[in-house]
Amino acid sequence: MSNRQLYIGLMSGTSADGIDAALVDMQTNLPQLITTHNLPFSNGLRTRIHSISIPGDNEIDRMGELDTELGRHFAQCTLELLAKAQLTTNQITAIGSHGQTIRHRPPGTTSNCFTLQIGDPNVIAELTGITTVADFRRRDMAAGGQGAPLVPAFHRALFHSSARDKVIVNIGGMANITWLPASGEACGFDTGPGNVLMDSWINEHHGVSFDKQGGWAASGAAHQELLESLLSDAFFKQPFPKSTGREHFNRQWLDRHLQQLPFPPANQDVQATLLELTARSITESIDLLCQTEKEILVCGGGAFNTRLLERLAKLLPNCLVSSTASQGIDPQWIEAMAFAWLAQQTINHKPGNLCAVTGAKREVILGGVYYAS
Known part of the structure; x- marks a missing residue:
């Protein structure tokens, strides 16, 4: 696989039922899905994610703990995917992690719009040893967009x-x-x-x-x-x-x-x-x-x-x-593949949003990059 450009996409949606991971080869004109893996969330974790998604007590502590915990889950899912594919971490160019959305307030819903996804990419990069791209939505929102869909x-x-x-x-x-x-x-x-x-x-x-x-x-x-x-x-x-x-x-x-x-x-x-x-x-x-x-x-x-x-x-x-x-x-794997593709766009300094979709003033490079050691 030395001639391939391998990226991993991680996706957890609003249902919060688990993480979808997709290993994607970006070398060809059309991305090729190589291997997939799903890590389900426990009922208790799903309940806590849904609970933090609506206003409540002690939100900062609850969010901070979930942020770290979910980062570990995303890392675990990645490592299990690599084991299934019989690959090592140094064969992967980057991970694109959507994270878990816990609040989305797009333009028109509040005076200061924001969107928030958790699943700490610092933890993912540290535990996997793979450069991780995350926090894709906020740059589009900063450019006047909805931050979604991407x-x-x-x-x-x-x-x-x-x-x-x-x-x-x-x-x-x-x-x-x-x-x-x-x-x-x-x-x-x-x-x-x-x-x-x-x-x-x-x-x-x-x-x-x-x-x-x-x-x-x-x-x-x-x-x-x-x-x-x-x-x-x-x-x-x-x-x-x-x-x-x-x-x-x-x-x-x-x-x-x-x-x-x-x-x-x-x-x-x-x-x-x-x-x-x-x-x-x-x-x-x-x-x-x-x-x-x-x-x-x-x-x-x-x-x-x-x-x-x-x-x-x-x-x-x-x-x-x-x-x-x-x-x-x-x-089942389209969204996870999409965040592998978006990671490649970011790593290659290319925009990842469509202005006609999100309403952003201009196309922008999305996300933050958390480099492997």
């Missing part, structure tokens, strides 16, 4: 075609889209909740972390009054660029809408409604960008929700809807 720049590098219009739909805890016209400028934005509300609802009522293939949602029917109430949220009408997170779309937000109903829906109908909310907010955003025929490629955990993909296809009858697996890339 993955669309990678989507453009990986999936753009001069022969066909495409939309890449990333469905993690939140969902975002990337519009890749055959000719013209790429753009994208967060569309709203992806899996976050569905995961929370089924966890409360069935004690599992996600609705496998959307089976529970498929057993119910969308409650129209609840759906209309959810879709009335101002975020869905907000012009892009825009981004969001668990700070906005969370269980308390859902409860407020449920409490406005004269009678509570059946639990499976709430699940079906939350799935429809994700499908509708995505497809209406796509139609806003372009209503002509195009290819829709879905990645993220939502790509494994069969019922959700069926609804997307039904709501976009003139489009071919499939997961990125149809392009030979497992949808």
Whole structure:
């Protein structure tokens, strides 16, 4: 592997269910996924991450401890990935670590906007012996951007075609889209909740972390009054660029809408409604960008929700809807690959944001570099 340029991408999303690690070869024109690894979080750690994501007591101490603890987890995940790939640390150019978002206040939500990801890159670099790039989002925000989504720049590098219009739909805890016209400028934005509300609802009522293939949602029917109430949220009408997170779309937000109903829906109908909310907010955003025929490629955990993909296809009858697996890339690993790519951009002094996506005044080199000893 001496002729390869190997980078590792580390990603933990708003669901906080664990770390995805991707070993990527950047030597070729298109990044090549070599090896992957997932390190799940314990229920206790996930609960503490979700707890620190909303205002509460003693936040600084709690955040500081989690910052160090998560740094160790990211390092552990990296070393386990290398063992699986039978590689040594000196064969890796750099790690790109997204970190764990615990607060995201983009422009328009507060007078002094900020975004905060933890998982101390000093700890990662020290424990792995690999140069680590982290804190990608704040430089874009300093340049006037939303700080998110950042993955669309990678989507453009990986999936753009001069022969066909495409939309890449990333469905993690939140969902975002990337519009890749055959000719013209790429753009994208967060569309709203992806899996976050569905995961929370089924966890409360069935004690599992996600609705496998959307089976529970498929057993119910969308409650129209609840759906209309959810879709009335101002975020869905907000012009892009825009981004969001668990700070906005969370269980308390859902409860407020449920409490406005004269009678509570059946639990499976709430699940079906939350799935429809994700499908509708995505497809209406796509139609806003372009209503002509195009290819829709879905990645993220939502790509494994069969019922959700069926609804997307039904709501976009003139489009071919499939997961990125149809392009030979497992949808679970796109985001981790993206942060390996963003690390390479930073190491090579190249910008990593798209102004049309984040709203930044200019393209900038993202992140801070924490050098190996």
